[in-house]
Amino acid sequence: xxxxxxxxxxxxxxxxxxxxxxxxSGATTEPATEPADRxxxxxxxxxxxxxxxxxxxxxxxxxxxxxxxxxxxxITDHLDFDPRVPTSGVPPTERERLVRELxxxxxxxxxxxxGAEITYERRFEAEIHDHLRRHRYDFVIGSVHVGADSPxxxxxxxxxxxxxxxxxxxxxxxxxxxxxxRSGLFxxxxxxxxxxxxxxxxxxxxxxxxxxxxxxxILRALVESGTGLEINASGLRQAAGEPYPHPTIIARxxxxxxxxxxxxxxxxxxxxxxxxxxxxxxxxxxxxxRSVHFRRGPSPVAVTIPPAILEAVAGSGAxxxxxxxxxxxxxxxxxxxxxxxxxx
Ligand SMILES: [Zn+2]
Ligand SMILES: [Zn+2]
Numbered sequence: 283x284x285x286x287x288x289x290x291x292x293x294x295x296x297x298x299x300x301x302x303x304x305x306x307s308g309a310t311t312e313p314a315t316e317p318a319d320r321x322x323x324x325x326x327x328x329x330x331x332x333x334x335x336x337x338x339x340x341x342x343x344x345x346x347x348x349x350x351x352x353x354x355x356x357i358t359d360h361l362d363f364d365p366r367v368p369t370s371g372v373p374p375t376e377r378e379r380l381v382r383e384l385x386x387x388x389x390x391x392x393x394x395x396x397g398a399e400i401t402y403e404r405r406f407e408a409e410i411h412d413h414l415r416r417h418r419y420d421f422v423i424g425s426v427h428v429g430a431d432s433p434x435x436x437x438x439x440x441x442x443x444x445x446x447x448x449x450x451x452x453x454x455x456x457x458x459x460x461x462x463x464r465s466g467l468f469x470x471x472x473x474x475x476x477x478x479x480x481x482x483x484x485x486x487x488x489x490x491x492x493x494x495x496x497x498x499x500i501l502r503a504l505v506e507s508g509t510g511l512e513i514n515a516s517g518l519r520q521a522a523g524e525p526y527p528h529p530t531i532i533a534r535x536x537x538x539x540x541x542x543x544x545x546x547x548x549x550x551x552x553x554x555x556x557x558x559x560x561x562x563x564x565x566x567x568x569x570x571x572r573s574v575h576f577r578r579g580p581s582p583v584a585v586t587i588p589p590a591i592l593e594a595v596a597g598s599g600a601x602x603x604x605x606x607x608x609x610x611x612x613x614x615x616x617x618x619x620x621x622x623x624x625x626x
Contacts, residue, residue, distance in 0.1 A: 307399055312527035319556040321351040321548075321561060323585050326421060326576055327399065327472070327514060327546020328555070332359040332377050334368040336550040340380060344388040346555045354585070356382050356421045356576075358397040358546070361413070363406035366430050374398075374417055389406045389559045395420035395578060399472055401427050402462040410467055422545075423512060424468030426476070427456045434480035443484045448493055451485060452477055456496060463503035469577050470510030470544040474500065482521040483619070493527040501535045510542030510575045515550075516560030525562060532569055542575035542582075558578055567595040 328343050329336040340357070347355050359377060362369065372380070378396055384484070385394035401409055414422065426509045433442040433454055443451050448468045455477035463471055474497065478487045504511055514526040532543070545562040549555045566574055566587060573584035 293393055295476050307394075307525070309474070315350075315547075315553060315555055315557045315572065316560070317376075318560045319350070319558065320560075321558055321590065323354075323589075324354045324356075324545070324557065324574065324576060325352055325490055325556050325559055326356040326395075326470075326544055327358050327423060327512065327548045328355055328400040328551045329399075329548070330331070330357055331381070332357070332370050332372050333359065333550070334370045338550070338552050341473070342552050343549070343555055344384065344392050344394055346552065347392045348388075350556060352392070352556055352559075354393040354395065354576075356395040356397040356546075357384070358399045358406070358421070358423055360401065361398045363409045363413075364401070364403065366427055367401070374413075381452070395423035397423065399425055400468070401425060401429075402422070402456060402467075403429070404461045404524045407461070407467070408464060410465075411613075414467060418579070420579045422467075422469050423511075423544075424462045424465070424470070425472030426455060426462055428455075428477075428480055434477060440484060443481065448489060449484065449496060451481065452496055456500060458495075459504055460500050463500050463509055464507055464508060465593040466507040468509055469582070470512045470542065470575065471500075471504060471549070472512050472546075473514040475531060476514075476517075476528040478522045478526075479517065479520055479527075487522045487524055491524075491530055494530050495532055497531055498529070498534070499598060501531070501538050501540065504535065504542075505539050508542070509538045509545045510539055512544045512546060513562040515545070515547050516564045517553070518558040518561065519554070525565065527557070529565060532565060536569050536571070541571075543571055544575050563591050568598075569591050616622065 288350050326348070329342050330338045330343070341378050343355055343357070359370070361374065381394065381396040385396070387393050396419055400417055401424060402410065420493050433439065459471070459474060462468065478485070478490050511532065513532060517524050517526040524618060543566050545559060545566060547554060549557065559616070564576070571587070572592065573586050578587050
């Protein structure tokens with residue numbers, strides 16, 4: 283959502299870019315949901331017309347979920363506290379009414395939860411805290427985006443990276459992410475290494491993957507604060523060509539004692555519903571988890587990974603926890619998406 287004021291810098295920029303460029307209706311070269319992305323228990327990151335950078339009608343995802351055997355979905359529209367960021371114009375109380383009514387309409391076919399993706403910035407932490415005290419969400423993602431002042435915006439990023447070390451380059455982003463992880467405000471931390479999207483082609487994602495020490499304090503803070511780590515599949519279809527975060531980061535979270543792993547497609551368009559979700563579940567399974575983390579209002583729940591995925595991962599011969607090797611398999615499977623994504 284960042285950059286929602288600026289088109290292509292949008293956090294989930296395919297939607298932003300599409301909107302600002304008046305994409306031709308129905309025409310897209312983007313890879314979409316694959317046949318394998320079905321019969322899964324949960325997609326916990328979805329945007330509708332209640333986000334400024336999506337125009338998906340509310341009933342579309344439940345209908346797709348029924349058609350594809352996705353048992354449960356969370357509607358997690360953007361919520362920002364920077365007044366410069368565009369909004370859908372629908373206030374939270376109205377959003378809640380609309381999504382709870384949606385859930386009632388579909389209750390006999392699919393479980394629909396009311397969530398939010400809140401943009402975290404340290405300077406708005408008090409406002410976020412106050413908001414969460416007054417609003418009753420089922421599930422809340424906290425994410426750091428690329429806002430109006432960010433050095434990663436396309437018009438600034440080349441100048442910003444010049445002459446700086448990798449640590450210096452990522453510091454403005456990861457400093458905020460670390461604060462988000464420490465805040466304890468959220469059920470899960472969205473797309474942890476999302477900054478890599480904006481650094482292509484100046485810094486390849488492989489350079490970030492080779493420097494896991496840069497995110498070590500963030501992972502420790504997640505474990506200490508009891509905050510989940512999201513595997514966000516949108517990276518598979520974007521310039522980075524790999525999930526957010528990289529599998530080595532997911533493995534390190536596990537090694538540090540992280541238990542709360544969450545998964546979402548981060549769809550902003552109907553054809554991205556559940557896209558890459560099976561790969562995300564496979565990553566979870568290969569990391570040694572047998573369930574994904576979620577919350578349905580009052581208390582956290584563990585959502586069991588389908589046996590077929592656990593068996594497929596076990597049958598691959600990779601030892602549990604060997605996420606890095608599994609990443610190679612995933613990247614191979616996502617090769618088409620990677621190449622197409624790099625054109626986006
Ligand atoms: Zn986001
Ligand atoms: Zn999102």
